[in-house]
Amino acid sequence: MKQAEDQRNSVAERGQVALIIAGPTCSGKSALALGVARKLGGTVINADSMQVYRDLRVLTARPTPEEEALVPHRLYGVLPAAEKGSVAWWRAQALAAMEEAWQAGRLPILCGGTGMYMRALTDGLAEIPDCGEAARTEARRLVAEEGPEALHARLADVDPDMASRLRPVDSQRVSRAWEVWRGTGRSLAWWQAQPGLPPAPCRFVAGD
Template structure:
């Protein structure tokens, strides 16, 4: 027979940790809002922009200034040389580590950027896809550069109609990714996405999406 819970003991589950997402297009004011919120609430700003992880692209990607970085902690800005490839899986692992460190310090993790694949890797989880190899990646890049994404989309439709149907013909990044996965693994990206993968981050998210100038920000 089970003993009754001790009087006064709480049976409630501990509350989940919380993280804030501030997303939006380039020059929408994401960094300024993230900085203001971080100063007000005691936050750590974690980069969620695929270009701002590279050291050499400070000016081109409008990274936070050195003065801004002195005001509150900033993580994952300029941490990779341009010669390295920062994958979504790599960023997810780095972001989770930065989030855990922020919580341990009593700070609010603020994920700031415009790379939707990065955000979804945390909020929805991530399919584990084997490395496709440089040959497949270079083949996709070269074909798009020479013939355009629409032509590669047409070729993808011949070998992987399921993924081609999901993608817009002008979406060069996603079309190239679908092509390199098929060429590098022999399976459709849809196949890998259907397999059990990495789970969502163990926290609750509050998300804001900044809209173009003239419009206000809104829940994502």
């Protein structure tokens, strides 16, 4: 924690800034990010949880190879579809890409619509231990077989605090909450309340 605090102070002294371009799907985020990057000397950093997968370029409207060649683009198509990317993994990669941009005298431009990714940088991130493959498999199976509403009802019986924060139709978050409870024996809400990873060491400017 002391090292993280020293890093934040060092970056704050240097006045580091990062730009966030967020918004709904097909709202022109990528085109805007590219235009800003070309004008201001920026590096576009992907903050979309699907565009990190190299096999999903067409499905996710990922920037074309020609567009990616115009300015530096980071974290696009870096994982195979079979490999699961986590928020913690993306946060670490994004911080490294931001530092690379600053060192090169460029503006980091975080572009995407995955709110969890953005909040992991702006607000910090709870450190949750690995829940284990058995818990993950069970959560996915229950969602597939019973649906998210049924799994939400199960969650409400064992973890009412977390269940009250989630929409029953939100299959991803309901599944994650069940996975954490089964894998760690504690509520995701409990883990989120613990001291975790700090916000990124910079000032954010948002655009949408």
